Amino acid sequence: xxxxxxxxxxxxxxxxxxxxxxxxxxxxxxxxxxxxxxxxxxxxxxxxxxxxxxxxxxxxxxxxxxxxxxxxxxxxxxxxxxxxxxxxxxxxxxxxxxxxxxxxxxxxxxxxxxxxxxxxxxxxxxxxxxxxxxxxxxxxxxxxxxxxxxxxxxxxxxxxxxxxxxxxxxxxxxxxxxxxxxxxxxxxxxxxxxxxxxxxxxxxxxxxxxxxxxxxxxxxxxxxxxxxxxxxxxxxxxxxxxxxxxxxxxxxxxxxxxxxxxxxxxxxxxxxxxxxxxxxxxxxxxxxxxxxxxxxxxxxxxxxxxxxxxxxxxxxxxxxxxxxxxxxxxxxxxxxxxxxxxxxxxxxxxxxxxxxxxxxxxxxxxxxxxxxxxxxxxxxxxxxxxxxxxxxxxxxxxxxxxxxxxxxxxxxxxxxxxxxxxxxxxxxxxxxxxxxxxxxxxxxxxxxxxxxxxxxxxxxxxxxxxxxxxxxxxxxxxxxxxxxxxxxxxxxxxxxxx
Amino acid sequence: xxxxxxxxxxxxxxxxxxxxxxxxxxxxxxxxxxxxxxxxxxxxxxxxxxxxxxxxxxxxxxxxxxxxxxxxxxxxxxxxxxxxxxxxxxxxxxxxxxxxxxxxxxxxxxxxxxxxxxxxxxxxxxxxxxxxxxxxxxxxxxxxxxxxxxxxxxxxxxxxxxxxxxxxxxxxxxxxxxxxxxxxxxxxxxxxxxxxxxxxxxxxxxxxxxxxxxxxxxxxxxxxxxxxxxxxxxxxxxxxxxxxxxxxxxxxxxxxxxxxxxxxxxxxxxxxxxxxxxxxxxxxxxxxxxxxxxxxxxxxxxxxxxxxxxxxxxxxxxxxxxxxxxxxxxxxxxxxxxxxxxxxxxxxxxxxxxxxxxxxxxxxxxxxxxxxxxxxxxxxxxxxxxxxxxxxxxxxxxxxxxxxxxxxxxxxxxxxxxxxxxxxxx
Numbered sequence: 001x002x003x004x005x006x007x008x009x010x011x012x013x014x015x016x017x018x019x020x021x022x023x024x025x026x027x028x029x030x031x032x033x034x035x036x037x038x039x040x041x042x043x044x045x046x047x048x049x050x051x052x053x054x055x056x057x058x059x060x061x062x063x064x065x066x067x068x069x070x071x072x073x074x075x076x077x078x079x080x081x082x083x084x085x086x087x088x089x090x091x092x093x094x095x096x097x098x099x100x101x102x103x104x105x106x107x108x109x110x111x112x113x114x115x116x117x118x119x120x121x122x123x124x125x126x127x128x129x130x131x132x133x134x135x136x137x138x139x140x141x142x143x144x145x146x147x148x149x150x151x152x153x154x155x156x157x158x159x160x161x162x163x164x165x166x167x168x169x170x171x172x173x174x175x176x177x178x179x180x181x182x183x184x185x186x187x188x189x190x191x192x193x194x195x196x197x198x199x200x201x202x203x204x205x206x207x208x209x210x211x212x213x214x215x216x217x218x219x220x221x222x223x224x225x226x227x228x229x230x231x232x233x234x235x236x237x238x239x240x241x242x243x244x245x246x247x248x249x250x251x252x253x254x255x256x257x258x259x260x261x262x263x264x265x266x267x268x269x270x271x272x273x274x275x276x277x278x279x280x281x282x283x284x285x286x287x288x289x290x291x292x293x294x295x296x297x298x299x300x301x302x303x304x305x306x307x308x309x310x311x312x313x314x315x316x317x318x319x320x321x322x323x324x325x326x327x328x329x330x331x332x333x334x335x336x337x338x339x340x341x342x343x344x345x346x347x348x349x350x351x352x353x354x355x356x357x358x359x360x361x362x363x364x365x366x367x368x369x370x371x372x373x374x375x376x377x378x379x380x381x382x383x384x385x386x387x388x389x390x391x392x393x394x395x396x397x398x399x400x401x402x403x404x405x406x407x408x409x410x411x412x413x414x415x416x417x418x419x420x421x422x423x424x425x426x427x428x429x430x431x432x433x434x435x436x437x438x439x440x441x442x443x444x445x446x447x448x449x450x451x452x453x454x455x456x457x458x459x460x461x462x463x464x465x466x467x468x469x470x471x472x473x474x475x476x477x478x479x480x481x482x483x484x485x486x487x488x489x490x491x492x493x494x495x496x497x498x
Numbered sequence: 499x500x501x502x503x504x505x506x507x508x509x510x511x512x513x514x515x516x517x518x519x520x521x522x523x524x525x526x527x528x529x530x531x532x533x534x535x536x537x538x539x540x541x542x543x544x545x546x547x548x549x550x551x552x553x554x555x556x557x558x559x560x561x562x563x564x565x566x567x568x569x570x571x572x573x574x575x576x577x578x579x580x581x582x583x584x585x586x587x588x589x590x591x592x593x594x595x596x597x598x599x600x601x602x603x604x605x606x607x608x609x610x611x612x613x614x615x616x617x618x619x620x621x622x623x624x625x626x627x628x629x630x631x632x633x634x635x636x637x638x639x640x641x642x643x644x645x646x647x648x649x650x651x652x653x654x655x656x657x658x659x660x661x662x663x664x665x666x667x668x669x670x671x672x673x674x675x676x677x678x679x680x681x682x683x684x685x686x687x688x689x690x691x692x693x694x695x696x697x698x699x700x701x702x703x704x705x706x707x708x709x710x711x712x713x714x715x716x717x718x719x720x721x722x723x724x725x726x727x728x729x730x731x732x733x734x735x736x737x738x739x740x741x742x743x744x745x746x747x748x749x750x751x752x753x754x755x756x757x758x759x760x761x762x763x764x765x766x767x768x769x770x771x772x773x774x775x776x777x778x779x780x781x782x783x784x785x786x787x788x789x790x791x792x793x794x795x796x797x798x799x800x801x802x803x804x805x806x807x808x809x810x811x812x813x814x815x816x817x818x819x820x821x822x823x824x825x826x827x828x829x830x831x832x833x834x835x836x837x838x839x840x841x842x843x844x845x846x847x848x849x850x851x852x853x854x855x856x857x858x859x860x861x862x863x864x865x866x867x868x869x870x871x872x873x874x875x876x877x878x879x880x881x882x883x884x885x886x887x888x889x890x891x892x893x894x895x896x897x898x899x900x901x902x903x904x905x906x907x908x909x910x911x912x913x914x915x916x917x918x919x920x921x922x923x924x
């Protein structure tokens with residue numbers, strides 16, 4: 001139906017759609033017991049694609065694999081070697097990666113429910129459904145092969161909190177707009193923040209923001225069974241196993257809703273308005289999603305000004321961080337900057353390129369945002385707990401959290417960079433002694449007396465600094481998955497049929 | 499940089515010995531018994547690194563035979579004042595440890611004068627970058643103590659200090675610091691005057707080089723078109739060698755990284771054969787050394803604020819180069835700075851190395867080929883066996899901010915606007 005210059009019918013739907021109308025969802029983490037049965041299941045199961053439909057489907061099904069899962073299915077070493085090293089090594093595969101991701105202390109993979117050492121899933125099956133349709137949808141995929149093929153490690157359920165995450169904030173507001181029409185040619189230096197990004201940032205096999213094709217597995221045109229795969233755009237002599245596929249980063253994040261609101265309650269003398277203000281300053285948005293900053297005067301490419309007024313802003317108007325603190329969650333997750341500091345004219349641009357023309361030590365220290373964006377597809381879990389309930393003593397103690405899911409073409413440059421250099425870093429934007437107010441692990445760092453603070457610049461006087469913040473979010477599991485195209489799924493299903 | 503040739507049969511033993519200085523790979527014990535780096539109060543960073551080049555076969559793409567260069571042990575230190583003084587102090591305090599290390603190297607004589615032997619292995623840098631010329635180890639330590647004391651004071655007295663006007667608050671903070679200094683809890687040593695000899699030499703260097711260039715400019719301008727033609731010819735035909743990185747090599751390197759907010763980077767490779775690239779490399783490093791000394795010496799190397807120290811050193815009659823730096827953040831953010839902020843700077847130097855991603859007019863493309871550039875650098879990177887940082891947890895921006903805090907405290911007069919700006923540092 002859609003006339004896109006991409007093969008929407010070859011792409012798993014989650015890349016393009018969040019399935020907001022499909023309010024129920026469950027994620028099944030599986031080990032492969034029998035590869036032949038698993039391939040058979042794959043060949044008989046219908047995966048939802050990115051084609052536009054006149055109305056949302058009753059259910060949607062997506063499937064993704066870890067490196068171990070691809071190996072189990074019988075993918076050969078040569079093909080695997082084409083994947084990025086972070087995918088091959090896995091989210092919890094190296095101590096140095098865990099250090100970079102902040103997965104130390106309570107977040108350490110040893111404590112994970114799944115995804116830690118010896119507990120790696122092979123397959124992620126994601127089932128989305130309209131209200132009342134989830135169990136039927138799950139049953140429908142559990143055909144004759146299912147039980148032979150898979151062993152369920154864990155089923156992760158989700159809950160519909162009506163667009164809010166468990167702390168009570170509207171979530172998933174800021175999303176990059178992939179250039180589905182393939183009209184964008186990024187400039188060497190983009191002088192304004194833009195939200196429209198090259199398709200190759202989110203799908204393999206297309207040019208990325210550098211105008212290059214991200215590393216991915218390719219194979220010889222005459223490789224066995226490869227005829228189901230498209231040719232690589234940049235290497236017409238090779239078949240592209242990656243094209244129309246992407247990486248899916250999954251993090252199971254438990255949120256201490258009671259701890260969060262009680263801490264803020266204590267800091268603000270049990271004043272409901274004060275506690276909400278403080279929470280909003282930590283997030284960088286009002287609870288309903290309204291940014292703390294006024295809308296930018298000029299339009300931002302890829303942000304539709306009407307429905308997405310909540311994204312029509314940058315931090316340029318708040319260079320002192322007085323309205324939205326430098327360390328606020330949304331400033332860390334997406335600093336909304338351009339490739340160069342604001343320059344007028346060629347001469348000023350040249351000066352900035354050489355590092356001149358900066359007034360203060362904090363100027364021009366953040367990496368350009370456009371190389372570090374991700375499509376977010378997270379879903380919440382656990383019961384709803386409003387702030388006023390959370391602060392009372394007899395509030396429930398159920399587990400709350402978010403299944404953070406993001407889709408990228410380059411795990412290292414997008415997810416890991418944002419997580420390491422921006423969100424978890426105690427040195428983001430020339431700050432010190434604080435990491436993300438929501439996600440920070442507050443772990444000690446040699447030479448830093450504390451990492452558990454949150455600074456708020458003031459109109460007058462020294463910064464206000466919140467001290468002794470506990471950890472509010474704990475990682476309980478996670479893995480890097482490959483979300484193959486439909487043709488790559490066909491290739492996988494066909495392994496073994498010589 | 500001190501360079502010594504490792505006796506081939508004894509490399510493994512040396513690696514084992516160097517590892518004894520670490521708590522775990524990548525994490526040094528600063529008071530280890532071999533070389534207790536923490537005792538040297540003028541030393542910012544130091545490393546022992548085994549210069550074993552994994553890319554010696556690369557020269558065969560240029561139609562030349564592989565040269566089996568020896569494997570060296572290098573010691574690099576970034577210190578205040580003359581390097582000779584540091585070496586003398588190290589020999590004085592750690593002679594046994596240094597002997598145990600250098601005994602694995604060719605020509606080491608246990609009975610010889612250790613300092614003389616070490617100095618004989620000294621190799622000067624071709625270019626040197628210092629984030630902030632003149633900021634001493636002592637100054638960094640004292641200013642961080644000042645920063646912490648002020649933060650604590652503000653926290654503990656927030657109710658009484660919060661209502662104060664900016665000017666009043668600054669006065670109160672000055673009184674507090676003066677009290678702490680008197681009680682001996684804080685020290686702010688006045689900076690030592692820069693030696694007159696150094697100032698004169700620096701000035702002569704500053705004006706001398708441009709004068710020489712001016713004098714030479716007519717022949718240089720005449721040579722320029724030929725240079726450019728030759729450059730483009732090379733750029734069109736020079737082969738690239740940037741295969742995907744060997745996972746084991748990458749894993750070894752990353753196991754040494756991100757134990758601290760700052761990381762080390764050591765890399766080496768061969769200069770493209772022929773006079774053209776050799777001369778280009780010498781000129782480019784000369785230009786970098788000049789600008790680093792006179793222009794980019796206050797917190798920024800062009801747009802980059804995360805490099806604390808960096809240097810390039812020629813080896814083996816300028817046929818090979820090593821690059822060693824101390825940078826803030828992770829390798830990925832370092833690469834991001836390279837690619838998105840100073841690709842031109844990386845290109846003019848490293849495109850003279852064999853296999854570098856294709857450049858255009860010396861400054862364009864190259865590092866902008868993001869993944870090939872990252873693969874190229876990672877492939878040329880070598881593990882640093884021992885790495886010392888005098889100020890773990892402090893980035894170059896932390897040090898800069900702390901200096902600004904002190905400066906604002908010591909200034910005679912400030913406008914209200916300046917005081918407000920200054921308070922935002924806290």
